[in-house]
Amino acid sequence: MSAHVPPTRPVPPGAGAAVEEAPSATKMRKVALASFMGTVIEFYDFGIYATAAALVFANTFFPALGEQAGSVVSYATLGVAFVARPLGSVLFGHFGDRLGRKRTLIFTMSLMGLATVLIGLLPTAADIGTAAPIVLVLLRIAQGVAAGGEWTGAALFTSEHSPKERRGFWAMFTNLGGAFANILALGTFLLTGLYMSDQTFAAWGWRLPFLISIVLVAVGLYVRLRIEETPVFRAEARRRQPGESLPFKEAVAHQGKEILLGAGALVMAFSLGYVGIAFLTGYGTGALHLPRPQVLGAGMFGNLLNCLAIIAGGALTDRFGRRRVLLVANVIGVPWALALFPVLDTGTIGAFWLGMSVTFLIAGVGFGVAGSFLSELFHTRYRYTAAGLSYSLAGVLGGAIPPLVAAGLIGSYGSFVFGIFLAFYCLAGLLCTLALRETRHRDLIQEPA
Incomplete structure (x- = not known):
């Protein structure tokens, strides 16, 4: 399959050299640290x-709905951020394609950090009534908008x-930063839960x-401010011509099919990853009645x-190709x-740890491919x-929907039916990956072939 893209324009003198110059190992370690630290912070907040x-939002912000309905709505607020992510991708994508990766990333980090701290300070439904869940949803939307711009820039x-x-x-x-962030998130909840009673944790411990x-956030901003803009963007900025279309318009017009297929290729990683981090934590303590420290410990080990798996997936793609590694993970x-x-x-307990471990291993391989695969799939201009x-x-498809529908499907039809639901996600990922060509050998300064 060949992407329909606009004709290649000549590169001005000096632009190609800026891209072809091999970066030093020291520089790459600094760049990787900036990317890693940024997504640690962003997805710690998300995680x-x-x-x-x-664990707590059903009773804290939705007590009037009852335990089961409150849990469904609580997971729905988790999904709200995923729905907001495409908006963040368009908004911050515009600025990232026009003003640069670095400046956009600094703003997305600041927005995510502010929204997260405000959630920690938010009064509960018992204090301010229906205003509490409304403000919670608004702050969750802000998190989603920030995350929509953060991952891509990093x-x-x-x-x-x-x-x-x-x-x-x-x-x-x-994505390694995102996985490490999940360990931090689960670890903070594990520590707060170990050193305080369930009542204290539900009352205020969850805020810590x-x-x-x-x-x-302060650490992340410090690291990112010390790294320069990417050479690929600087070269594109030098050759950009006045009057070009909006990045969103160009992206949809020239590579709309690739946007959809790229998303489909990654739904397996999202569905397994977010069922692991979001749904199985509640399933282990609620449906299986396992001790919360053991459930959180299994989640931390799974994310380790x-x-x-992310490291292995990324490294293996350099040897075997992005497409082949992603195909194996989906299969x-x-x-x-x-x-x-x-x-x-x-x-x-052993079965729960096994379930968490294998789920995160498979998802990790998929996430390890994502950064290079999507970067190579699209033209620099957008x-x-x-x-x-x-x-x-x-x-949206893989991270928001499965945790949201899981409780209803399992309650009505049994857990195996939800497993079939997840298997269809993996099958869809397989088919979308098959529809795309290998991207490993593409130069990021050139049009995708």
Whole structure:
């Protein structure tokens, strides 16, 4: 399949040299650290919300709905941010494609940090009534808009600095930061839960992980302010001509099909990853009646394996190609989705740890491919917008919908039916990946072939 893209324009003298000059290992480590730290902060904020939604938000902000309905609405507020992510991708994609990756990333980090701290300070429904869940949803939307711009900028920051032959390895640091953030998020909830009673945790202990976020934001801003703009964007800015169309308009017009197929190729990683971080935490403590420390510990261990799988997935793509690694992950995901809940429903701690571990391993391989794959799929002129839209759509379809419908499907038809639902996601990811060509050898300064 060949993407329909506008004709290649000549590169001004000096622009190509800026891109072809091999970056030093020291510089790449600094760039990777900036990308890693940024997504640690952004998705720590995102992750603690997912954990809080599973553990306390139903009773804290939606007590009038009852436990089951409150849990469904609590997961729905988690999904609101995924719906807002495409808006953030378009908004911040415009600025990222026009003003640069660095300045846009600084703003997205600041917005995410502010929204997260305000959630930690938000009065509950018992204090201010219906205003509490309304403000919670608005702050969650702000988180989603920020996340819609953050991931793409961080991924492009590393991929556009990287040498082509190791782009898969360096680009995976963006999602590695997200996986590490999940460990931090679960760890803060585990520590607060261990050192205070359930009543104290539900009353105010859940707020501490949100308030701690302000420290991480300060560190992240410091790291990002010290890194220069990507050479690929600087070269594109030098050759940009006046009167060009909006990045969103160009992206949809020239590579709309690739945006949709790229999103479909990644829905497996999102569905398994966010079922693991959001739904299974509540399923373990609620439906399986397992101790909360053990459930959180299993989540932390699963995300540790997720980190290792992301590293392996990114590195393997440099040797075998983005498409082949993603195909293997999707193929393995289908039977595992069918086996997951029969394993979990044995009700043992060991089975729960096994279920979490394998789920995160498979998702991690998919996430390890995402940064380089989407960066290479789109033209530089609208890459921030197009890659962000593709990733955000995958988040809506794979990250928001499965946790939202899981309780209803399991309650009405049983857990195995929900496993079939997840298997269809993996199958869809497989088919979309098959419809795309390999991207490993593409130069980011050139039009995709």
